[in-house]
Amino acid sequence: MVTTEECARELLEVVPLVMRDIRTQMRSTRTPDLTVPQFRTMVFVDRHIGASLSEVAEHIGITLPSASKLVDDLIKNDLMSREEHPEDRRRVSLAVTRRGRTILEASRERTLTYLSERLDETSQSDKEAIVEAMKALRFAFQKQKTNI
Amino acid sequence: MVTTEECARELLEVVPLVMRDIRTQMRSTRTPDLTVPQFRTMVFVDRHIGASLSEVAEHIGITLPSASKLVDDLIKNDLMSREEHPEDRRRVSLAVTRRGRTILEASRERTLTYLSERLDETSQSDKEAIVEAMKALRFAFQKQKTNI
């Protein structure tokens, strides 16, 4: 019998451990690479072409000013583009540039390779548990936040 | 059949999502609270009284200068203490103060409560998968890094 509390305790111990590893890996390559928030932003915009800044902020879970600056830096590096929304001039319409997509893919591949190496000795049943756990966590943590 | 690659892909999508939530929650309370790295540092030192700065840096996964500053701020806030190591004057001997332990426990409780709410609707079998997954991930990601 696994209690919710035990589950929470494990998450609080292990998630930062894994996250630290992902972050360090993404920052440690020689080639021009992306930080985790930059990576997540680009993945989102790549999947939602024409997304607004508010949508990015909400999805990534940061404030609008933070998102503005994050996107600004990506645009300065020619990884994303920002245009006026055709139907509402207050909004921006974001997209990943060709260069951005190339770098995004390279970054993703490097990180997946790294993670795969980490998981190399993990048993089949543990891998299944990980995939099931991730699905459950995605559901639990993607639920609409009220943001009061 | 779950491939290692699928497993890695899920981790890369979901771990940052959960981590963001934990981070936001820890920073959002009114009472004097801890950031995630501060929390992790204090948990480690609390479990390893007399730990050196190098040990903290290695465990948390940051550089020595970063650890030095992080600990510095904790000491300024009277959450930790730093003394000379009795047998090697180059080393420091870290400990959590009484005040620090109080705040650490309060912060842990708040975060666990928050996470438990998030996991409220998670099924028993999914909770089991999460606990098993966390154990596997702890093993996979705690392995000695070469730090070349």
Added chain:
DNA sequence: TATTGTTATACTCTATAACTATA
């Protein structure tokens, strides 16, 4: 010489507050 730590400097990520432009 090697190890332990600190200081200097810089960049990213984040926030809140105040603002502009458009609807």
Added chain:
DNA sequence: TATAGTTATAGAGTATAACAATA
């Protein structure tokens, strides 16, 4: 008035490089 976004400012967390003290 309400919404979308930017700018100003500040603080935490991180890094690399250069340094000091001790072993």
